[in-house]
Structures are given as C-alpha cells and as structure tokens.
Amino acid sequence: MxxxxxxxxxxxxxxxxxxxxxxxxxxxxxxxxxxxxxxxxxxxxxxxxxxxxxxxxxxxxxxxxxxxxxxxxxxxxxxxxxxxxxxxxxxxxxxxxxxxxxxxxxxxxxxxxxxxYTDSVEYVKIDEKEVGxxxxxxxxxxxxxxxxxxxxxxxxxxxxxxxxxxxxxxxxxxxxxxxxxxxxxxxxxxxxxxxxxxxxxxxxxxxIKPLTFNKPVLLEVRFTNPAYADAASTIPGVKRIDSKTLTYMCDDYLIAFDAFRSMINIES
Missing domain, CATH: 3.40.50.10780 (Dipeptide transport protein)
Known part of the structure; x- marks a missing residue:
C-alpha cells in the first residue's frame, strides 16, 4: 500500500x-x-x-x-x-x-x-462553492x-x-x-x-470516495487587492468579473489547478 x-x-x-x-x-x-x-x-x-x-x-x-x-x-x-x-x-x-x-x-x-495558499486571496470557489x-x-x-x-x-x-x-x-x-x-x-x-x-x-x-468536481470546472478567485487581479488577469483564458474577481473554466481539473497556481504566483 x-x-x-x-x-x-x-x-x-x-x-x-x-x-x-x-x-x-x-x-x-x-x-x-x-x-x-x-x-x-x-x-x-x-x-x-x-x-x-x-x-x-x-x-x-x-x-x-x-x-x-x-x-x-x-x-x-x-x-x-x-x-x-x-x-x-x-x-x-x-x-x-x-x-x-x-x-x-x-x-x-x-x-x-x-x-x-496566500494572504492575497480573499476566497476561492470551485463549482460556486468556497474551498480552501x-x-x-x-x-x-x-x-x-x-x-x-x-x-x-x-x-x-x-x-x-x-x-x-x-x-x-x-x-x-x-x-x-x-x-x-x-x-x-x-x-x-x-x-x-x-x-x-x-x-x-x-x-x-x-x-471514502475520491473528491471530484463537475465538468467543466469553474474556478473563481477573488483577491484582496485589485492590483493582484490586474496581474493575474493577463493569464490566457482568465476572465475578469470585477475589480478583484477572476474566473477560469476548463474540462480538466489539473489544468484548472495550474491556472489557479499561475494566478497567485504572477501576482506575487
């Protein structure tokens, strides 16, 4: 095992x-x-x-x-x-x-x-549900x-x-x-x-069943400061909802995970 x-x-x-x-x-x-x-x-x-x-x-x-x-x-x-x-x-x-x-x-x-992940994140949602x-x-x-x-x-x-x-x-x-x-x-x-x-x-x-999310995966990230969203919004495929909130949608969870990591890394 x-x-x-x-x-x-x-x-x-x-x-x-x-x-x-x-x-x-x-x-x-x-x-x-x-x-x-x-x-x-x-x-x-x-x-x-x-x-x-x-x-x-x-x-x-x-x-x-x-x-x-x-x-x-x-x-x-x-x-x-x-x-x-x-x-x-x-x-x-x-x-x-x-x-x-x-x-x-x-x-x-x-x-x-x-x-x-970082203090610059106000919340993360996957499938419209807050997650840590x-x-x-x-x-x-x-x-x-x-x-x-x-x-x-x-x-x-x-x-x-x-x-x-x-x-x-x-x-x-x-x-x-x-x-x-x-x-x-x-x-x-x-x-x-x-x-x-x-x-x-x-x-x-x-x-215990593995944790899975719906497809397509809808990722939503809200930052604590608009400046962080400014930087993260330059990532291809990311959509800006308001001054601090970004979304990303795809069929593959691992790609969505990559997108999230990119968002929080680029703002830093």
Whole structure:
C-alpha cells in the first residue's frame, strides 16, 4: 500500500502565530520540530496499517521545514521549492490514499492562521462553492482517483473537510479561539490520536470516495487587492468579473489547478 502525506504547518498543535510559521520567526525552529513529530505519527499509523511505501511532501512556505534527520526512515521526503504541483507534488494514480497533516481552514473562516495558499486571496470557489487548500489539493488527488482519507488541524478545518468529503477521518489537534489563539492538545496526545486515526482511516479507505468536481470546472478567485487581479488577469483564458474577481473554466481539473497556481504566483 502506497500512501501520500502532504504536511503543512498552521494546523499543527501549538502553532498559532506567524512567529511559528515564518522562516525568520523566533519560534519557527520549535514549530519545525512539532511538525516533524506529527508527520512521524502519521507515518507510524500508516505503517501500522500495512503501508509499504510512504511519500511525505513538505508543503509549508519554503517547503524546507521537516527535519530530515528526525523523519521516520520508512518514509521519503519531498523538500524544497518551487515545485510544479506545490503542496501535491508527485501525487499520482500510483497512490492508494492521501493524508493531509497540519492543514488549516480556508481564507475568511474563523480558523487559526486561516488563508488559501496566500494572504492575497480573499476566497476561492470551485463549482460556486468556497474551498480552501483541503478542497483544492484534494481535487488533485481525486483527479488521479486517490481518496483523501484524513486531515488534521483545528476544529474549523475538520468541519470544512467533513462538509466536503463524506466519511473523511479528521484529527482535531486544537480548537480555534481566534486567528492567533487555540486550545491545543498536548504534543503526545496529538501524536497518539494521529497515529491511531491514520491506521483506522487506512483500514477503511475504500469507503471514502475520491473528491471530484463537475465538468467543466469553474474556478473563481477573488483577491484582496485589485492590483493582484490586474496581474493575474493577463493569464490566457482568465476572465475578469470585477475589480478583484477572476474566473477560469476548463474540462480538466489539473489544468484548472495550474491556472489557479499561475494566478497567485504572477501576482506575487
């Protein structure tokens, strides 16, 4: 059994502030340790369930956060950036299941450190429904027929995932109190819960359907500033709806994903 793990940082227990998530933040090195430990817990759960190959994709910021010398040697690590498919690099039809660790809620929600790929995005809609990184990246897994079976993060993220994917397993490692505050599980408790829930999710992975969207795929991106939309509107096929909102339509989800990544990259 081949398992894919995409790991972000904002949804890790204890992480609540930019001092944790920013590369030059005073508490970033602590957060890197916490992130690596939660990933290891997921790896251990996958091994308990019989996984024979595990690929971990470091999906936060510069994508050089997971501490390789501390990573469970049963897994391989995708590290560094840029990567063509970013948070879902190397995910394809050869995987049996996908797991998202340390994810956060979508932009505009009440989740800890919520955003959607970048703080310049006000919202993203697919098929007229707001989605965050769980939905956007989960759609890539679904494109390849791979079910997204588990996410971990705060309570807002968990509820977002449940509304999107029937039957998905969630691990709530903290409860959002504000954008920069949370009621967090102890690290050991978070690790134990992740390990046992990953194992259970993999045992029941066939009960969870891959996330797919209607064809043609209708992507809508609203930026926080018209200047960002000015830049992104130069991409071929993109239509401008108003000063801050762009749409893109195509039959292939992976092309729509590429268009979204291009929009947010060109504005930066």
């Amino acid at each position: 081949k398992v894919y793990i995409s790991a972000d940082m904002e949804g890790i227990s204890g992480v609540v502030n930019n001092e944790h998530t920013d590369r030059n933040g005073r508490e970033h090195d602590r957060a890197r340790i916490w992130m690596t430990e939660e990933v290891n817990a997921a790896i251990e759960g996958a091994l308990d369930a019989g996984a024979t190959e595990i690929i971990v994709n470091d999906s936060h910021g510069t994508m050089r956060n997971i501490i390789l010398e501390s990573l469970n040697p049963a897994a391989k690590l995708i590290t560094g950036s840029p990567k063509r498919y970013s948070m879902v690099e190397c995910l394809d039809e050869t995987f049996d299941a996908a797991i998202f660790i340390g994810y956060h809620a979508r932009a505009g929600s009440s989740g800890v450190l919520c955003h959607t 990184e769980t939905g956007i990246n989960g759609g890539v897994a679904g494109y390849y027929g791979v079910p997204l079976i588990l996410v971990s993060g705060d309570d807002v993220l968990c509820n977002e995932a449940k509304a999107l994917i029937p039957g998905i397993y969630t691990v709530e490692v903290k409860k959002a109190l504000s954008r920069n505050a949370a009621l967090c599980l102890s690290l050991n408790s978070a690790h134990s819960l992740i390990r046992t829930t990953v194992k259970e999710a993999l045992f029941h992975k066939d009960n």
